[in-house]
Amino acid sequence: MASLKDFRVRIASVKSTQRITSAMKMVAAAKLRRAQEEAIAARPYSERMERMLGSLAQSAAASGNAPPLLAGSGKDNIHLLVVMTTDRGLCGGFNGSVTRSARQRILALRADGKEVKILMVGRKGRGILRAEFGSMIIDTLEDTARPAPRFETAVEIAQRVRTMFEAGEIDVCTIIYNKFISALTQEVTPQQLIPFALPEADDADAEDDSSDVAGNAAYEYEPDEKEILTDLLPRNLSVQVFRAMLESFASEQGARMTAMDSATRNAGDMINKLTIQYNRTRQAAITTELIEIISGAEAL
Amino acid sequence: MADNPVQFELVSPEKLLLSDDVEMVVVPGVEGDFGVLPGHAPMISTVRPGVIHVFESGSVKSRIFVAGGFAEVTAERCTVLAEEAVPLDEIDRAGVEKDLQDANEDIRDAGGDAAQLGLAEARAATARAKLASLDNLVYQ
Numbered sequence: 410m411a412s413l414k415d416f417r418v419r420i421a422s423v424k425s426t427q428r429i430t431s432a433m434k435m436v437a438a439a440k441l442r443r444a445q446e447e448a449i450a451a452r453p454y455s456e457r458m459e460r461m462l463g464s465l466a467q468s469a470a471a472s473g474n475a476p477p478l479l480a481g482s483g484k485d486n487i488h489l490l491v492v493m494t495t496d497r498g499l500c501g502g503f504n505g506s507v508t509r510s511a512r513q514r515i516l517a518l519r520a521d522g523k524e525v526k527i528l529m530v531g532r533k534g535r536g537i538l539r540a541e542f543g544s545m546i547i548d549t550l551e552d553t554a555r556p557a558p559r560f561e562t563a564v565e566i567a568q569r570v571r572t573m574f575e576a577g578e579i580d581v582c583t584i585i586y587n588k589f590i591s592a593l594t595q596e597v598t599p600q601q602l603i604p605f606a607l608p609e610a611d612d613a614d615a616e617d618d619s620s621d622v623a624g625n626a627a628y629e630y631e632p633d634e635k636e637i638l639t640d641l642l643p644r645n646l647s648v649q650v651f652r653a654m655l656e657s658f659a660s661e662q663g664a665r666m667t668a669m670d671s672a673t674r675n676a677g678d679m680i681n682k683l684t685i686q687y688n689r690t691r692q693a694a695i696t697t698e699l700i701e702i703i704s705g706a707e708a709l
Numbered sequence: 710m711a712d713n714p715v716q717f718e719l720v721s722p723e724k725l726l727l728s729d730d731v732e733m734v735v736v737p738g739v740e741g742d743f744g745v746l747p748g749h750a751p752m753i754s755t756v757r758p759g760v761i762h763v764f765e766s767g768s769v770k771s772r773i774f775v776a777g778g779f780a781e782v783t784a785e786r787c788t789v790l791a792e793e794a795v796p797l798d799e800i801d802r803a804g805v806e807k808d809l810q811d812a813n814e815d816i817r818d819a820g821g822d823a824a825q826l827g828l829a830e831a832r833a834a835t836a837r838a839k840l841a842s843l844d845n846l847v848y849q
Contacts, residue, residue: 447723450725453718454721454723457720457788460781461753631752632754632755637754
């Protein structure tokens with residue numbers, strides 16, 4: 410049986426843990442608001458860029474002079490996975506779900522006889538994947554989102570991927586990140602970056618402009634399709650990476666907020682339980698003492 | 710034409726900067742400035758670093774510096790995806806001159822690093838374009 414002092418120490422320690430988790434929850438909530446606004450503010454750009462690319466891609470494919478970033482290298486042997494995880498822990502199942510999805514993908518690709526390379530973003534994910542796939546990780550980028558994701562960082566990552574693609578080191582590039590749905594939910598989203606693939610129309614919340622998409626074919630290009638595409642495709646790569654970073658960052662804050670909220674609640678439950686036990690033990694001790702005194706008096 | 714405006718949108722990677730119905734916009738395309746009025750033929754163009762002029766009732770309402778990007782024009786809409794956009798009257802000349810100097814130093818220091826050199830040259834070009842836009846105001 411634990412002594413009264415043990416209980417007091419235990420309760421004090423749980424209380425201080427609770428203070429930390431509730432502070433972290435508050436910080437995450439504040440960061441989440443900003444991150445969410447940023448992620449949502451960045452959506453119009455990538456949506457419009459996709460719209461432009463969509464019409465360009467159609468006409469380039471029709472004329473048959475699509476640059477490699479659009480058409481691919483013609484092979485499908487070496488896959489690069491860019492896995493977006495966090496630099497810090499204590500965010501629930503956030504990194505676990507990304508790495509789980511990455512792992513399944515790697516195993517599936519390997520079963521198909523493809524070579525896989527991994528570019529890790531965030532040091533938490535590396536720890537999880539290193540044990541199994543350590544030799545495939547070509548590099549880990551850390552502190553990409555401190556204090557917040559910046560477009561320049563996205564440009565650097567995109568540049569790196571493009572250099573590898575142009576050097577023939579990779580054929581296909583996919584980024585895996587947590588898409589922000591709400592503070593409580595994230596969705597692991599794999600998105601193919603190279604060759605460029607139009608994502609399925611899933612953004613029902615985007616304003617409905619399907620009416621003028623029909624008129625795509627009539628676009629004039631200045632200077633010409635090919636030159637615009639050679640400018641636009643690398644740009645799009647950076648934008649998609651940036652978007653993934655923003656989404657992932659907002660999701661991270663959401664996940665941390667939820668995790669810390671439940672940790673705070675669990676700590677509260679634990680304190681209640683410990684306090685009851687403490688009081689019972691205290692009472693038992695008092696009762697024992699009383700019985701001792703009374704029986705001592707009766708014996709006299 | 711006034712009852713049928715151009716829907717002008719200026720977007721940067723960070724956010725939607727401007728979304729407004731305007732009379733006319735003049736966009737600095739790579740092959741020369743082009744004005745967009747309602748009913749423009751659909752086109753997609755690359756944008757060089759320069760100034761976007763927004764016209765309202767025959768005169769310039771606002772001037773916005775963009776550091777390159779892309780423009781998509783349709784009969785009723787003009788969307789500019791800008792890499793960086795600042796209203797011209799918010800540009801601080803001293804700051805830009807310092808940027809230019811820094812970029813030039815980086816170019817000298819870059820040595821053989823092609824990526825570094827490219828970035829620094831892009832910065833220098835942007836700064837020069839900013840200064841040029843400040844010096845030569847066109848359209849009144």
